Amino acid sequence: MRVLQTTLVACLLVSATAAFAQESGIRVRSVRVLATDPEAIATFYKKAFGMSETRRVGDTPGSTFKEIILNTGSTPDLAKKSKDVAIVIATRPKDAPAGAMASLILEVPDLNKAIETAKTAGGSVMRPPGKSGDLMFAFLKDPDGNQVELVMSPK
Numbered sequence: 296m297r298v299l300q301t302t303l304v305a306c307l308l309v310s311a312t313a314a315f316a317q318e319s320g321i322r323v324r325s326v327r328v329l330a331t332d333p334e335a336i337a338t339f340y341k342k343a344f345g346m347s348e349t350r351r352v353g354d355t356p357g358s359t360f361k362e363i364i365l366n367t368g369s370t371p372d373l374a375k376k377s378k379d380v381a382i383v384i385a386t387r388p389k390d391a392p393a394g395a396m397a398s399l400i401l402e403v404p405d406l407n408k409a410i411e412t413a414k415t416a417g418g419s420v421m422r423p424p425g426k427s428g429d430l431m432f433a434f435l436k437d438p439d440g441n442q443v444e445l446v447m448s449p450k
Contacts, residue, residue, distance in 0.1 A: 320404035331385035337363040337384045349376035360386045406431050406447040
């Protein structure tokens with residue numbers, strides 16, 4: 296229930312700031328769904344909604360964390376070409392409560408500027424900027440405590 300509430304709040308926040316986001320280059324990159332069994336949940340979305348897998352992150356032997364990225368499209372090739380917002384199915388540790396990770400992932404053109412703007416608006420930094428390959432990221436909390444991940448792709 297908490298994940299649903301967090302996702303709804305995040306969607307409302309995104310809708311309310313759509314004009315600003317369009318002007319500033321911010322876009323919803325993906326929505327994260329946490330699962331204790333990512334394979335089973337990915338299979339559900341594939342079968343229930345005709346989605347296809349576009350890629351995986353952290354799916355290596357011995358890894359305790361995995362992300363399976365899905366998008367609309369009946370084949371992986373169509374899903375990779377989709378302009379829709381992706382769903383990221385991520386591992387939720389069995390002892391972690393629902394909502395234990397950011398459900399909203401925003402792509403921003405300038406990570407540091409987005410962090411400062413969010414802080415000025417009442418948000419707080421949970422995890423300072425980091426890097427995974429070419430992707431820069433940071434984690435924030437909105438004023439109500441909902442987690443938001445900011446990502447910046449290489450230019």
